[in-house]
Amino acid sequence: MTPAALTSTETWSLLALSFACFGIIANTLHGDGEPLIASLAFSGIAFSASYSMIRWLGPTFMKAGLKGKDLSKVHKKEIPETMGAVCAVVYLLIVIVFVPFPFYKDIVAATSGGGNRDILMEVEIVEKGRFLHRFPHNKLASYLSAILSLQSVCILGICDDLFDIRWRHKFFIPAFASIPLLAVYFVDFGVTQIVVPKPLQSYLGTLFDLGALYYIYMAAIAIFCPNSINILAGINGIEVSQSLVIAFLLVINDCLYLLVPYPHPATDSHLFSLYLILPFIGVSLALWWHNWYPARVFVGDTYCYFAGMVFAVVGILGHFSKTLLLLFIPQIFNFLYSAPQLFRLIPCPRHRLPRFNARTGLLEASVTEWQHPPKPIISLALKVLDRLHLIRLTMNKEGQVIESSNLTILNLWLVWFGPKREDRLAMEIIGMQVVCGLLGLFVRHRLALWIFDADNLTV
Amino acid sequence: MTPAALTSTETWSLLALSFACFGIIANTLHGDGEPLIASLAFSGIAFSASYSMIRWLGPTFMKAGLKGKDLSKVHKKEIPETMGAVCAVVYLLIVIVFVPFPFYKDIVAATSGGGNRDILMEVEIVEKGRFLHRFPHNKLASYLSAILSLQSVCILGICDDLFDIRWRHKFFIPAFASIPLLAVYFVDFGVTQIVVPKPLQSYLGTLFDLGALYYIYMAAIAIFCPNSINILAGINGIEVSQSLVIAFLLVINDCLYLLVPYPHPATDSHLFSLYLILPFIGVSLALWWHNWYPARVFVGDTYCYFAGMVFAVVGILGHFSKTLLLLFIPQIFNFLYSAPQLFRLIPCPRHRLPRFNARTGLLEASVTEWQHPPKPIISLALKVLDRLHLIRLTMNKEGQVIESSNLTILNLWLVWFGPKREDRLAMEIIGMQVVCGLLGLFVRHRLALWIFDADNLTV
Numbered sequence: 001m002t003p004a005a006l007t008s009t010e011t012w013s014l015l016a017l018s019f020a021c022f023g024i025i026a027n028t029l030h031g032d033g034e035p036l037i038a039s040l041a042f043s044g045i046a047f048s049a050s051y052s053m054i055r056w057l058g059p060t061f062m063k064a065g066l067k068g069k070d071l072s073k074v075h076k077k078e079i080p081e082t083m084g085a086v087c088a089v090v091y092l093l094i095v096i097v098f099v100p101f102p103f104y105k106d107i108v109a110a111t112s113g114g115g116n117r118d119i120l121m122e123v124e125i126v127e128k129g130r131f132l133h134r135f136p137h138n139k140l141a142s143y144l145s146a147i148l149s150l151q152s153v154c155i156l157g158i159c160d161d162l163f164d165i166r167w168r169h170k171f172f173i174p175a176f177a178s179i180p181l182l183a184v185y186f187v188d189f190g191v192t193q194i195v196v197p198k199p200l201q202s203y204l205g206t207l208f209d210l211g212a213l214y215y216i217y218m219a220a221i222a223i224f225c226p227n228s229i230n231i232l233a234g235i236n237g238i239e240v241s242q243s244l245v246i247a248f249l250l251v252i253n254d255c256l257y258l259l260v261p262y263p264h265p266a267t268d269s270h271l272f273s274l275y276l277i278l279p280f281i282g283v284s285l286a287l288w289w290h291n292w293y294p295a296r297v298f299v300g301d302t303y304c305y306f307a308g309m310v311f312a313v314v315g316i317l318g319h320f321s322k323t324l325l326l327l328f329i330p331q332i333f334n335f336l337y338s339a340p341q342l343f344r345l346i347p348c349p350r351h352r353l354p355r356f357n358a359r360t361g362l363l364e365a366s367v368t369e370w371q372h373p374p375k376p377i378i379s380l381a382l383k384v385l386d387r388l389h390l391i392r393l394t395m396n397k398e399g400q401v402i403e404s405s406n407l408t409i410l411n412l413w414l415v416w417f418g419p420k421r422e423d424r425l426a427m428e429i430i431g432m433q434v435v436c437g438l439l440g441l442f443v444r445h446r447l448a449l450w451i452f453d454a455d456n457l458t459v
Numbered sequence: 460m461t462p463a464a465l466t467s468t469e470t471w472s473l474l475a476l477s478f479a480c481f482g483i484i485a486n487t488l489h490g491d492g493e494p495l496i497a498s499l500a501f502s503g504i505a506f507s508a509s510y511s512m513i514r515w516l517g518p519t520f521m522k523a524g525l526k527g528k529d530l531s532k533v534h535k536k537e538i539p540e541t542m543g544a545v546c547a548v549v550y551l552l553i554v555i556v557f558v559p560f561p562f563y564k565d566i567v568a569a570t571s572g573g574g575n576r577d578i579l580m581e582v583e584i585v586e587k588g589r590f591l592h593r594f595p596h597n598k599l600a601s602y603l604s605a606i607l608s609l610q611s612v613c614i615l616g617i618c619d620d621l622f623d624i625r626w627r628h629k630f631f632i633p634a635f636a637s638i639p640l641l642a643v644y645f646v647d648f649g650v651t652q653i654v655v656p657k658p659l660q661s662y663l664g665t666l667f668d669l670g671a672l673y674y675i676y677m678a679a680i681a682i683f684c685p686n687s688i689n690i691l692a693g694i695n696g697i698e699v700s701q702s703l704v705i706a707f708l709l710v711i712n713d714c715l716y717l718l719v720p721y722p723h724p725a726t727d728s729h730l731f732s733l734y735l736i737l738p739f740i741g742v743s744l745a746l747w748w749h750n751w752y753p754a755r756v757f758v759g760d761t762y763c764y765f766a767g768m769v770f771a772v773v774g775i776l777g778h779f780s781k782t783l784l785l786l787f788i789p790q791i792f793n794f795l796y797s798a799p800q801l802f803r804l805i806p807c808p809r810h811r812l813p814r815f816n817a818r819t820g821l822l823e824a825s826v827t828e829w830q831h832p833p834k835p836i837i838s839l840a841l842k843v844l845d846r847l848h849l850i851r852l853t854m855n856k857e858g859q860v861i862e863s864s865n866l867t868i869l870n871l872w873l874v875w876f877g878p879k880r881e882d883r884l885a886m887e888i889i890g891m892q893v894v895c896g897l898l899g900l901f902v903r904h905r906l907a908l909w910i911f912d913a914d915n916l917t918v
Contacts, residue, residue: 064621065524099642144603151610158617162523183558
C-alpha cells in the first residue's frame, strides 16, 4: 500500500525535471547570473529530490519506529511519520548550495575577478555598480542566520518527533530556534524602529524606537507562526496545504515589489524572501502529493515547525512581519479560538481532531466530555458561545453542560456545515484561507495608505 | 544503575559553576567586552548544561529506543546511546548565543552607539580602530558558516544514529555537512593559494594557486577528521578522550599565537579557533565523565562526526589544516592500518572492537575468521605483516591463514602488549596520542622553519 519504489512514469518525469533544472542552473552560471531563475530551478530539484526520498525512506522510517495510525479511516493502517524531516533536510541542503548564486557575482564584478579583495573597495564599488536581482555582500550574514534558525528548528523538531516532548515545553522550541536570527539581527542591523501610523504620528513622530521590545516582538512572531500551523492540524493534507497557501500568497506579495522601478528600498528584502520561499514550495508540493487524502505519509511536528519558521524568518528579515500576519488570519482565529482549551479553562483531550464516523465515512465535530459540571462563569460563557453558534453543547436534564465540541476551526466548520468527508473538509478550509489571504493582501496594498504614508506601489 | 537525578553535591556544584559563569559574562558586558573570557564562561555553562541534561535525558533516550549493550562487560546491561547529540545541541546553542560577543562591540565603537550604521563608515573605522580580541565585522559570515556546518553534521549524525546508515553512505555525511563551509568560503574569501615549501619555491614561486583543488582539499579534510575519529572507537571513553586530547593540543597551539605581539596576521584565526574549541571542551568533559570506564552512556556516531567537524572547521577557516593533521597522527595511522579491511581486501566483521574475555575480565585482540583461505598475494602480505609484528595470524596445519587480528590500532596495541583491562587500554592509547600530538606541535613550531620561510614565533 505504501510502495517504496517509484513507478517508471514517476522516475522518468522526475529525471526529466531534474535534468532541465540542472541545465538552467548551468546556464545561469555562464551569463551575468540570474539568481531568481537559478532559485526556480533549484526549487524544481528540491521537488524531485524530496518526492523520491519520501518514497524511498518510508520503509526505513517505519522500521525505526517513526510510524502512526490514521485514525480517520476505516482501515487504520500504519504509515510513515515525520516525513517533513526529509523535506526539511532537502530544503536546507538546497538553500545552502544556493548561497553563491545571489552573493558571488557582486564580488567578481567588484574585484574584476582578481584576487585583490580589499574590503573597502569592494563595498564601495558594490554599492554603486550593482545589478538587479543581486545582493550586496553584507546581506550574506542575514541569509546565513536564516538558514541557522531553520536548521535549529529542524533539529529541535526531530527531537520533538522522537521524544514526544510535552506541550508546554514544545511551545518554546521556535523561541530557541529564533536565537540565531535575533543574535545576527542584533549584530548586523540593530534597527529597532517602526513606522508609526498617521493618526499617531503627532504623538510619536514618524519613526518610533521599540528598543528591546522589538526583539521580543520578533521572538513572538517566531513562536507564533510555527505553533499556529502546528495546532491547525489533524486531517490529511491540512498542514502542508495551509503552508502552501501562505507560501504562494507571500510569492504574490514579493512579486508586487519586483514590478516597481528598481531602486526601491524593499526590493532586496523581497528577493531574499523569494529565494527562501521558492524551494520551500518545491519540497512542500512533494510532501503534499503524499500527504493529501488518503495520506500515504504523515508530516510530523518537524514540518509544522519548519514551515512556520520559514515564514517567520522571511517576515522578520524582510521587515514585513505585519503583512505576514495578515496572511495568518485563519491561524490567528484558530489560535484565539483554541486558547480556552490550550490554557486549560476547558478540558483538553490529547487529540482534538474531528471524530471519524465509520458508519457514514464522514468526519464529525469531536467533543470534550465534562467529568464535573463546569464552574458557573465558564458554563455561562459556553452557553453564550453556543447561542452565537461558536460551539455545540450537549446538556443533561438539569441544564448542566456534559459535552462541548472541541475548540478548533476544523470542528467549528463541521458544527456550522455538518459532517463532511475528510478531503472535502480540507478543501473548504483551504478555500476559506485563500479568500482570507487575498483579502489580507488587498488590505495591505490598497487600504494601508489610509493609515501609513508610503507603499510600494505609490512611491 | 543509571540514576537520572543529580546528587545534591552535583546539583550544588553545577549551580555554583553556572552562577559564577553568568556573573563573569555579565561583567564582560559592562567593560570593553572580553570575548575570550566570555567564551571561557560560556564553556563552563556548556559543561553544566550538558552534564545535567545527559543525566536527565538518559531514561527518555532509552524509552525512545536509543540504547545499546556494553559488550565488554560481564553484565551486559543496556545504557543510553547517542548521548553525543545532547552535547552537540547544547554546544550549538552556546556558540549561537555567543555570536554578539566577539562581533558587536566593534559596531558600537564604530558608530558611537548611535543608529547611524552606514556600511562604508563602519568598515573604515573598524579597520582603523579595533581592539585586541575582537573581530572585524566581516568575519561574521565565516563564524556563521562554521556553525551551519556543525549543525548540518549534527542533523545527519542523528539520522545516522536513528537509521543506521550503511558504511559506504555514512562516509560521505561529513562531505554534505562541509558544503556550507565551502560555499561561504567561496563567497567570502576565495583564497585558494598555498605557501610553497622552500625547496620547491624555485619551481612554483612563493605562493601557488590550487584553484578548485583547494576546495577538494578542504572537503577531504572535512571528510577525514570525523571519519577518523569514528573508526578509532569501540571501548569506553576512547572517542571522547581522543577528541579532548586534540582539543587541548589545539588550544595550546592557539595560545602560542596569542603570546606574540598583536598585529600578527594569524591572531584572528586562532581567536576564532578558541571561541569554537573552548565550548567544545566544556560539553566533551561532561560527556567524558559519563562515558569513561565503566560507561553509563554511549556517545553515538553523532558525537564522533560532530567532534571531527569542529576540528575540521577550525582548521579550514583558521588556515592551519596542515598543523591540524599533525595532531591527528594516531588517527591517520589507524585509518591507513584499517584501510585493507575498510576497502574489503580483508574480510571486515560488523564490529572490530577488542574481544572481552569474561574469564579474565581483560580485553584481547579480536580476530577475523577467513571462510576461504586468502588469495596467495594477500596471504603473502599478511605473513610479511605478521613477521613485522603488525598483525597476529593463526594458521592451520597446511600453513593457510585461518584467522587474523582485526586491523585497528586498539587490537594492534593488544597484540603488542598483551591483554589489558578496558580503562588501562584507553589510558595507554590516550597517553600515546598525547606524546604524538606534543611531538607534532614541536615539529610545527620548531622544525617547520627548515622548509617554510616564516612562523608565528619568528616574525
